[in-house]
Amino acid sequence: MLKVCRRSTFNAAHRLYRPDWSEEKNDAVYGKCNNPNFHGHNYTLEVWVEGEIDASTGYLIDLKILKTIIQTEIIDRFDHRNLNLDCSEFANLIPTAENIAIVIYEILRNVLDAKYKVSITLWETENNSVFYDGK
């Protein structure tokens, strides 16, 4: 198994709450993450792509191309955004780290060649992260 990784970062605001829950329940479940005025993070994203090496180039995938895909599909979409208000992906989905990771995975899974396996790790803080590989 050969995998390559590209690491990048984006900065976003978000809030964890459900409009169909009472204020009390939102506070009980989401605590200070339920600040109505939002808070934010520097998200660190590792995208891992698994596949065969291309004997002709010595690349599994050209990391310049992977970098451009991540920039266009993920960073340009989420960087310096409010995930709740600016991003349609989270119009009806709570932007927990878990859901952000799943959304990012799905976006990249759709644009990357089906011959690759894809997995991502998303760090929300230096102490909290999520891994997802679509299985």
Next chain:
Amino acid sequence: MLKVCRRSTFNAAHRLYRPDWSEEKNDAVYGKCNNPNFHGHNYTLEVWVEGEIDASTGYLIDLKILKTIIQTEIIDRFDHRNLNLDCSEFANLIPTAENIAIVIYEILRNVLDAKYKVSITLWETENNSVFYDGK
């Protein structure tokens, strides 16, 4: 010169803009940091305290006490907050990293014993930071 440092982190949302400027000028100066719906960061704060060693304890300052002061005065105040909307310190002050650093310095300078010199480094991202020592 002997200095001790305590490092901590907080997560906040902010927006850079001046209400007395046109939208065009705000965009020209602040770019994507002028998203009206805010974005956010994991801020990393290093607080440095300079002074004489206490020969009795071997401490310059008890870092447990410094940690509590930083928690009470800075983290509880700014963590999981929207700096523009939730924090009176920035009601009339643009929350650039520079201004956040100065505000944090002034708060800590007021509560720490005058016998100490104080300086701080505030990292807004892994690539951007500010140092301030009140001079």
Next chain:
Amino acid sequence: MLKVCRRSTFNAAHRLYRPDWSEEKNDAVYGKCNNPNFHGHNYTLEVWVEGEIDASTGYLIDLKILKTIIQTEIIDRFDHRNLNLDCSEFANLIPTAENIAIVIYEILRNVLDAKYKVSITLWETENNSVFYDGK
């Protein structure tokens, strides 16, 4: 597969030696880790929990709860301790990084819901680590 991770640290002293071995054999196997007066480390622990996302909350597991479990079960038990002298888990078990990792895994495995898979990575120094998932 969805996994979340919580990272934390603790500081402990330990010594690697077997009382049923000669001094020579202990030195040959454990080298300077067999200092009779102990040495110590800042241990960094990553706890990974794998499972299904809770569609209601958007959490796999509430990381605030996971953080509290790690604090209560691991940090309070091992932080600022001598693993050999203070911790019954190592009364008859050599506190190598491997054994510490297995002990931590077993403790967490017992308190975390059986619906989760658990794995841990324990860094003893910035250059040495252990991964264990109970298999």
Next chain:
Amino acid sequence: MLKVCRRSTFNAAHRLYRPDWSEEKNDAVYGKCNNPNFHGHNYTLEVWVEGEIDASTGYLIDLKILKTIIQTEIIDRFDHRNLNLDCSEFANLIPTAENIAIVIYEILRNVLDAKYKVSITLWETENNSVFYDGK
């Protein structure tokens, strides 16, 4: 599953190009990595060894021995070298991170006891890495 990891670093120069390709094709595929005068990196290598714990020592593998093997077989071979010109492994193999990782894996696989599984992660920069486990 129990795995231990040893992390180390080496610094090397390299160039990505194929002598059987035109200059234009080399530039198109390898971009600035095709500088005829070479560029270089600080490579960070994580070697993971998987196996059973030795109940007698509490070690999976003695990390002092693993460190010596990595030093002798990998660091002494590649550190402060030009991978293209100084290292026979790359006489006919383009030293992409993928190929370097595979070469390192094969060297270590040959010298480590067959009872162990081996995998490596090689970071070429803080943003780019490769994982390989021989499968």
Next chain:
Amino acid sequence: MLKVCRRSTFNAAHRLYRPDWSEEKNDAVYGKCNNPNFHGHNYTLEVWVEGEIDASTGYLIDLKILKTIIQTEIIDRFDHRNLNLDCSEFANLIPTAENIAIVIYEILRNVLDAKYKVSITLWETENNSVFYDGK
């Protein structure tokens, strides 16, 4: 004193040797850094700019502008280059970390407004670095 920092990286090859010294003397002084085929590093550069805050913008200096200056003047000049062969700055200057730091400082000092004080820290590896402020 208020200072802001921008961190960036570049990758380059280099060799330490003096053509007017014997091979023996070059080896004695520069050791394995005197590999005739070069080796390389991921250099990490911190540029610190000191000055007054602009009360109008809340910036000391617009970090987007500083980032562009560093990209144009330093990264585009040295990234993926052989410092000895490709860079006229080192035609007659040994590219030690000290000299690279001084060269970078001088370039930035010339393009940054004289009202600022400038200092840089250049990390050649995770264990070696140089600080220079022109004094």
Next chain:
Amino acid sequence: MLKVCRRSTFNAAHRLYRPDWSEEKNDAVYGKCNNPNFHGHNYTLEVWVEGEIDASTGYLIDLKILKTIIQTEIIDRFDHRNLNLDCSEFANLIPTAENIAIVIYEILRNVLDAKYKVSITLWETENNSVFYDGK
């Protein structure tokens, strides 16, 4: 001002207490750092040496020589030791991070040429550190 830095690490056990104080006072001042069976840390040491560049070599100080001095004078002395029991420097000195930093500074100050200025930063954990330059 030109300064070079060499970073290194050592692992040690220690305990903070004064034998001339009551148990209650030791607990009040030193808290869990007063565990009679010791605890420990991975200490990270940055040694900064300031001086003039040697125009002949392009070095301020040969970092290979500085590395050897740090290894011989500091790492061999303190690594895998109990600072209280094994190290005469702390026979009558409480091994707080402040005192360890001062001791390390004094040792290095004595062996490094008087033409250099010396300063050190010692990290006891990723969140706590001390700076000392002898003034």
